Amino acid sequence: MKTQPRTLSGFMELLPRQQVMMDQMMAVLRETYSLYGFTPLDTPIIESSEVLLAKAGGETEKQIYRFSKGDSDLSLRFDLTVPLAKYVALHYADLAFPFRRYQIGKVYRGERAQRGRFREFYQADIDIIGDGKLDIANEAEIPAVIYKTFTQLGLKRFQVRVNNRKLLNGFYAMVGAAEKAGDVMRTVDKLEKIGPEKVRELLTGEGICLEAAQADEILRFIGIKGSNGDVLAALEQYRGRNDLFDAGLDELGTVTKYLAAFGVPEEYFAVDLTIARGLDYYTGTVYETTMLDHPEIGSVCSGGRYDNLAEYYTDKILPGVGISIGVTRLFYVLNEQKMLNEAVNAAPADILILPMTADLGSAIQLATRFREAGVRVQLYTEQKKFKGKMNYADKIGVPYVVFLGEDEISAGVCSCKDMVTGEQVKAPFEETLARVQAGLALRAAGTVIKG
Amino acid sequence: MKTQPRTLSGFMELLPRQQVMMDQMMAVLRETYSLYGFTPLDTPIIESSEVLLAKAGGETEKQIYRFSKGDSDLSLRFDLTVPLAKYVALHYADLAFPFRRYQIGKVYRGERAQRGRFREFYQADIDIIGDGKLDIANEAEIPAVIYKTFTQLGLKRFQVRVNNRKLLNGFYAMVGAAEKAGDVMRTVDKLEKIGPEKVRELLTGEGICLEAAQADEILRFIGIKGSNGDVLAALEQYRGRNDLFDAGLDELGTVTKYLAAFGVPEEYFAVDLTIARGLDYYTGTVYETTMLDHPEIGSVCSGGRYDNLAEYYTDKILPGVGISIGVTRLFYVLNEQKMLNEAVNAAPADILILPMTADLGSAIQLATRFREAGVRVQLYTEQKKFKGKMNYADKIGVPYVVFLGEDEISAGVCSCKDMVTGEQVKAPFEETLARVQAGLALRAAGTVIKG
Numbered sequence: 094m095k096t097q098p099r100t101l102s103g104f105m106e107l108l109p110r111q112q113v114m115m116d117q118m119m120a121v122l123r124e125t126y127s128l129y130g131f132t133p134l135d136t137p138i139i140e141s142s143e144v145l146l147a148k149a150g151g152e153t154e155k156q157i158y159r160f161s162k163g164d165s166d167l168s169l170r171f172d173l174t175v176p177l178a179k180y181v182a183l184h185y186a187d188l189a190f191p192f193r194r195y196q197i198g199k200v201y202r203g204e205r206a207q208r209g210r211f212r213e214f215y216q217a218d219i220d221i222i223g224d225g226k227l228d229i230a231n232e233a234e235i236p237a238v239i240y241k242t243f244t245q246l247g248l249k250r251f252q253v254r255v256n257n258r259k260l261l262n263g264f265y266a267m268v269g270a271a272e273k274a275g276d277v278m279r280t281v282d283k284l285e286k287i288g289p290e291k292v293r294e295l296l297t298g299e300g301i302c303l304e305a306a307q308a309d310e311i312l313r314f315i316g317i318k319g320s321n322g323d324v325l326a327a328l329e330q331y332r333g334r335n336d337l338f339d340a341g342l343d344e345l346g347t348v349t350k351y352l353a354a355f356g357v358p359e360e361y362f363a364v365d366l367t368i369a370r371g372l373d374y375y376t377g378t379v380y381e382t383t384m385l386d387h388p389e390i391g392s393v394c395s396g397g398r399y400d401n402l403a404e405y406y407t408d409k410i411l412p413g414v415g416i417s418i419g420v421t422r423l424f425y426v427l428n429e430q431k432m433l434n435e436a437v438n439a440a441p442a443d444i445l446i447l448p449m450t451a452d453l454g455s456a457i458q459l460a461t462r463f464r465e466a467g468v469r470v471q472l473y474t475e476q477k478k479f480k481g482k483m484n485y486a487d488k489i490g491v492p493y494v495v496f497l498g499e500d501e502i503s504a505g506v507c508s509c510k511d512m513v514t515g516e517q518v519k520a521p522f523e524e525t526l527a528r529v530q531a532g533l534a535l536r537a538a539g540t541v542i543k544g
Numbered sequence: 545m546k547t548q549p550r551t552l553s554g555f556m557e558l559l560p561r562q563q564v565m566m567d568q569m570m571a572v573l574r575e576t577y578s579l580y581g582f583t584p585l586d587t588p589i590i591e592s593s594e595v596l597l598a599k600a601g602g603e604t605e606k607q608i609y610r611f612s613k614g615d616s617d618l619s620l621r622f623d624l625t626v627p628l629a630k631y632v633a634l635h636y637a638d639l640a641f642p643f644r645r646y647q648i649g650k651v652y653r654g655e656r657a658q659r660g661r662f663r664e665f666y667q668a669d670i671d672i673i674g675d676g677k678l679d680i681a682n683e684a685e686i687p688a689v690i691y692k693t694f695t696q697l698g699l700k701r702f703q704v705r706v707n708n709r710k711l712l713n714g715f716y717a718m719v720g721a722a723e724k725a726g727d728v729m730r731t732v733d734k735l736e737k738i739g740p741e742k743v744r745e746l747l748t749g750e751g752i753c754l755e756a757a758q759a760d761e762i763l764r765f766i767g768i769k770g771s772n773g774d775v776l777a778a779l780e781q782y783r784g785r786n787d788l789f790d791a792g793l794d795e796l797g798t799v800t801k802y803l804a805a806f807g808v809p810e811e812y813f814a815v816d817l818t819i820a821r822g823l824d825y826y827t828g829t830v831y832e833t834t835m836l837d838h839p840e841i842g843s844v845c846s847g848g849r850y851d852n853l854a855e856y857y858t859d860k861i862l863p864g865v866g867i868s869i870g871v872t873r874l875f876y877v878l879n880e881q882k883m884l885n886e887a888v889n890a891a892p893a894d895i896l897i898l899p900m901t902a903d904l905g906s907a908i909q910l911a912t913r914f915r916e917a918g919v920r921v922q923l924y925t926e927q928k929k930f931k932g933k934m935n936y937a938d939k940i941g942v943p944y945v946v947f948l949g950e951d952e953i954s955a956g957v958c959s960c961k962d963m964v965t966g967e968q969v970k971a972p973f974e975e976t977l978a979r980v981q982a983g984l985a986l987r988a989a990g991t992v993i994k995g
Contacts, residue, residue: 096598098633098857101616104588106631108638109645116584128915130922132892133567137555137664138589138650139609147547158590158618160611162654165552167609180557183549187559189939191926193892194560199589203613213588223926230904230925241915354908356916406549441583441644453681457805464579464692465807471581474681475642475674488640 103212113439117541122217125242126195131219134194136176142166147405156202169201173218182406190224211421220415227412232378233348237355247540250385254365257345258375263338268310276301278369315366321349324364376400394418434543438536442471445491447482449498456497554663564890568992573668576693577646582670585645587627593617598856607653620652624669633857641675662872671866678863683829684799688806698991701836705816708796709826714789719761727752729820766817772800775815827851845869885994889987891941893922900949907948
């Protein structure tokens with residue numbers, strides 16, 4: 094009696110070719126994050142429930158994978174922020190601040206299973222944690238990292254949208270809606286989806302009960318559009334009425350000013366007054382990143398500035414700023430939208446060697462020489478007909494097949510077939526190597542996402 | 545009321561410097577496995593218990609992290625072999641065989657907590673799975689991958705030890721101990737620990753009940769030592785008495801013969817008749833890898849040939865060969881033995897820029913230029929005294945600090961201090977970049993493990 098093999102729904106399991114692309118995405122993330130001086134971190138997937146759920150509640154807690162093992166009440170992490178808070182509080186004395194870390198790892202949420210929703214998924218986070226204070230320049234650097242990351246992945250049409258929670262909270266105080274700021278922000282967040290008329294209705298309706306004049310002020314405010322310079326200039330009109338607003342405006346100005354120096358072109362960055370981010374703990378700059386041709390996907394990378402990362406674990410005040418890419422969902426979307434670059438070399442090897450002799454010694458030596466030169470090689474040693482071997486080569490999508498028979502061995506050459514052009518060349522090792530390396534370099538020039 | 549932050553015992557959580565070294569180890573593993581044409585795989589950490597435990601039983605089952613979520617009976621994977629079996633059975637139609645995959649991932653075993661034992665740990669596995677058949681050449685390639693992997697990591701004094709289960713089973717049949725072969729192999733496995741006298745006692749004792757003559761034959765057999773050629777020659781004396789033995793001897797001969805072609809020097813590879821590997825499912829070549837200066841650690845990388853990977857899931861016969869490195873334990877041991885290379889550049893950045901002006905624009909531009917050249921940069925923008933900033937540089941172990949004040953900006957230069965030599969040079973960007981890159985190249989030449 095066999096057990097039916099299956100993978101749980103909501104758990105991504107890729108076929109080899111796609112997995113290689115996923116891994117290439119991960120490699121780009123690691124490399125780019127490193128370029129900005131973030132150090133890699135790895136924390137356990139299982140934590141004590143007491144520690145992991147110190148802050149959680151409501152919706153989050155329901156989704157947790159929580160269980161007992163022996164006497165221990167354990168949970169699987171549901172994000173990478175809580176483990177970071179624990180890590181920084183626990184290892185505080187051993188860390189240098191500002192502490193800049195990246196972490197790419199799986200997290201778990203028992204959400205209702207549906208297409209494109211995952212229960213196990215990768216997040217790729219960066220955070221900069223200060224000890225007591227953290228300079229505003231860090232808030233300008235985060236969108237620069239995101240710009241570089243997406244650009245390196247090959248994405249062209251995207252925009253990092255930025256707002257500031259001080260500015261928002263200051264503004265809502267200005268119009269006498271400070272106590273309703275949370276509800277108002279959640280409503281305003283729907284602007285793109287439902288339009289200004291509907292937002293106005295909700296703001297003045299039973300739930301929030303703003304006066305018409307207040308709603309008008311708010312709609313005028315979030316209606317401020319234009320270049321970043323235009324938006325900042327328009328915001329200057331509000332200056333002097335609320336200290337928090339003024340501080341937020343200064344921060345937004347500083348972030349915008351430094352972005353060019355960080356190498357981010359203006360069109361990849363927009364001050365957008367409708368962005369608030371749902372989470373209450375953001376206190377300064379907030380970020381969302383949208384794919385311009387796929388606004389329906391929503392933000393693929395979000396985050397912001399917070400004032401106290403680890404308040405549940407320590408008395409130390411640890412302000413920080415960070416963002417998170419939902420890698421599994423991003424990969425899923427890119428795949429669905431046919432945006433993954435099929436031209437990427439996703440074969441398990443660069444060369445497949447087909448030995449044509451009973452003794453494999455020469456073929457193995459040839460494989461070893463190619464590998465020593467850094468070329469990825471598979472040796473096909475199964476007893477199959479020639480057609481079966483070539484079928485295998487096609488199936489794995491290997492770029493080059495090298496044949497080695499008695500003739501080649503005695504002549505000191507090998508026959509190398511380019512599987513794309515079909516061209517087959519008999520040549521000595523060094524010449525074949527040069528040809529293969531040149532071809533591979535061309536292929537490697539492409540990005541994971543189609544340009 | 546604060547929650548005490550803690551990490552569960554048996555779960556490795558590294559400080560930044562060590563984490564970088566761990567990541568460098570992982571990078572070497574990925575790169576080397578790829579060189580031999582293995583494709584990366586990633587499977588869920590959670591599987592249905594029915595699927596994951598189709599085969600398991602006894603000791604394994606007790607250690608499983610198993611729990612319910614909704615109606616689902618779930619378990620965390622305890623190795624990477626069962627998920628591979630599931631994957632190959634499930635995706636059989638989409639895979640090309642022989643299927644060569646590597647997987648580096650966390651696995652979970654609720655073992656008794658003790659120093660150096662982990663409940664969450666990384667395994668790094670390679671396997672080659674055939675469809676119906678799998679050529680013996682693959683069994684010679686596995687030790688070659690291991691040799692290359694450990695050599696790339698910087699380990700010098702290690703040895704891959706190889707035996708063959710057909711040879712062993714054939715031999716035990718020859719001496720009339722076929723039905724006791726399992727018990728005998730487990731006893732013989734202890735030879736190094738307890739010595740031949742004690743092994744003899746156990747073999748003839750109450751548990752196994754071999755006759756003295758049988759025990760003598762066995763001790764003579766496992767006493768065969770010498771160069772691989774010597775051992776193979778000695779084994780030839782047994783040829784012709786048992787078909788299985790003869791087949792095993794042929795395989796051992798072939799594996800040994802091809803290893804040189806695979807580039808493995810003789811001293812890194814030993815035919816060792818005492819090795820059996822506990823697991824019943826190995827059927828051909830078996831491997832263990834020992835660190836010559838630390839035999840007490842036991843095997844750091846083991847595996848072998850098996851005849852049917854996925855028999856619990858499919859009727860397809862899927863023979864394979866594979867090995868597994870216990871990365872977390874290996875890292876722990878290397879760290880304990882002070883074998884990690886402290887000279888490795890494990891800082892989060894190559895350059896720390898200290899802006900000496902209120903406006904950060906020029907410093908940010910400089911950071912951007914270095915990053916565009918591939919140099920990892922941190923900008924230190926906190927308001928601290930000079931000493932505090934230099935303390936930070938020391939603490940993160942950054943190789944270079946670049947100072948940028950009004951003087952430097954107006955002269956179009958930057959001041960770059962080598963934090964090892966203390967030498968400080970004022971020079972234009974290109975010159976500084978060249979100096980830094982040359983220094984970094986020197987550092988990058990080292991391996992993770994001390995030579």
